[in-house]
Amino acid sequence: MSWPSIIVSLLIKATRKSSVKRSGVSPLHLAAEFNWDKVLEVLIEAGYDVNAMLSEDRSMMYEDHRSTTLYFAVANGNVDATTMLLEAGANPNLDTFNPLLVAVRQGSIELVTLLVEHMANVNAYVPTHPTSFPATVMFSMKYLSMLKYLMDNGCDALSCFSCTYSSGTHPPLQETSERDDLRHLLKCPWFCEIISTRAISRWAGPIIDVLLDYVGQVKLCSRLTEHLDSFKDWEVIKEKATPPRRLMQLCRLKIRQQVGIHRLRCINKLPLPPRLIKYLNHEARNQEEFCEY
Numbered sequence: 001m002s003w004p005s006i007i008v009s010l011l012i013k014a015t016r017k018s019s020v021k022r023s024g025v026s027p028l029h030l031a032a033e034f035n036w037d038k039v040l041e042v043l044i045e046a047g048y049d050v051n052a053m054l055s056e057d058r059s060m061m062y063e064d065h066r067s068t069t070l071y072f073a074v075a076n077g078n079v080d081a082t083t084m085l086l087e088a089g090a091n092p093n094l095d096t097f098n099p100l101l102v103a104v105r106q107g108s109i110e111l112v113t114l115l116v117e118h119m120a121n122v123n124a125y126v127p128t129h130p131t132s133f134p135a136t137v138m139f140s141m142k143y144l145s146m147l148k149y150l151m152d153n154g155c156d157a158l159s160c161f162s163c164t165y166s167s168g169t170h171p172p173l174q175e176t177s178e179r180d181d182l183r184h185l186l187k188c189p190w191f192c193e194i195i196s197t198r199a200i201s202r203w204a205g206p207i208i209d210v211l212l213d214y215v216g217q218v219k220l221c222s223r224l225t226e227h228l229d230s231f232k233d234w235e236v237i238k239e240k241a242t243p244p245r246r247l248m249q250l251c252r253l254k255i256r257q258q259v260g261i262h263r264l265r266c267i268n269k270l271p272l273p274p275r276l277i278k279y280l281n282h283e284a285r286n287q288e289e290f291c292e293y
Contacts, residue, residue: 024055032072037080040069050090064097074099079110086118098124104139109146119262122155133159133191141200141207148210152282154261157214160191163221170223192223201227205234208241213282216253217243252280 028048031040044050053059053067066072070090073081086092092099092115100120103111116122123134131138134156140147151157173196195204204227212218220228220241228238259267267280 024058026052026069028052028069029054029072032069032076032078032081032085035076035078035081037078037084040081040084044084044088050085050088051094053094066095066097068094068099071095071097071099071102074102074111074115077106077108077111079108079114082111082114086114090118092118092120093124096127100124101126101135101139104136104143104146104150107143107146109143109149112146112149116150116153122150122153122261131189131191131194132162137191137211138194141195141203144203144206144210147207148282151210151214152264154264155214157211158218160211161215161218161220161224163190163192163223165192165221165223166219167222167225170221192221195227196223204228205231205237209237212237212240213249214253216250217245219243248279252282255280 026048028040028043028050029052030036031043050069052069059065059067064071064075066075068090070082070085070092073085098121100112100115100122101124103115122136124136125131126135129135136150136155137147137157137160140150170192173193195201195207200207204224208220208224208228218241220238225238228234256264256267268277270277270280272280
């Protein structure tokens with residue numbers, strides 16, 4: 001045991017948890033903020049509340065208004081601390097800005113996986129900047145494997161194809177630098193507008209391609225169609241969206257909906273042939289791959 005851990009162990013015996021609670025900050029917060037993993041472990045073993053929240057005035061000291069110890073661990077990219085807290089019962093859905101969004105923005109698939117496996121909300125939004133689709137999608141657009149992982153675990157793809165303009169004329173795109181793209185992203189409520197920003201539009205085709213695997217009959221708005229028409233290799237993606245969708249795709253979608261977002265991992269336990277399980281889990285993305293098994 002390190003010296004800081006030994007000192008904390010001695011202090012714990014002389015510290016009242018009621019006094020800690022009144023202070024508005026838990027020693028767990030401090031341990032996580034400064035990456036004192038050994039101290040964090042000692043405090044958890046001593047029974048300190050892993051879901052303790054910062055007081056409102058202390059939370060306001062941070063720009064993101066963070067509240068939980070888990071948020072500090074995730075914000076620091078600390079996988080070990082995040083694991084300890086989640087295994088001790090930390091709730092990943094208590095902060096205003098969900099820690100999962102922090103992990104997604106960091107591009108950390110390890111942290112994202114940990115949080116999702118412990119029931120983090122894959123459809124989290126940014127309350128102060130409402131959009132018509134989950135913020136998890138917005139922040140994962142540059143990480144296609146992460147976007148697919150979130151979709152595999154129940155993230156809402158259908159809302160990405162909702163557009164108030166439909167096949168009509170969209171407002172002119174605003175010219176923004178890549179440096180200003182994040183600020184612009186948070187002002188756009190529609191998926192088709194956000195995907196049109198300079199930093200993301202280069203991946204528009206592959207992003208739409210992934211999303212189409214998790215929806216049934218949808219109509220592409222004129223802005224999305226414009227993107228797919230801009231690159232010859234994306235024509236096949238546009239054809240993929242053309243109704244009617246294949247019956248196998250519609251059946252897969254319906255089965256996953258009936259299973260429910262919180263039981264998708266149970267698909268592996270269904271009394272079905274292995275190749276069908278793979279198809280339901282999107283390990284085989286299309287009918288041709290499914291038939292090859």
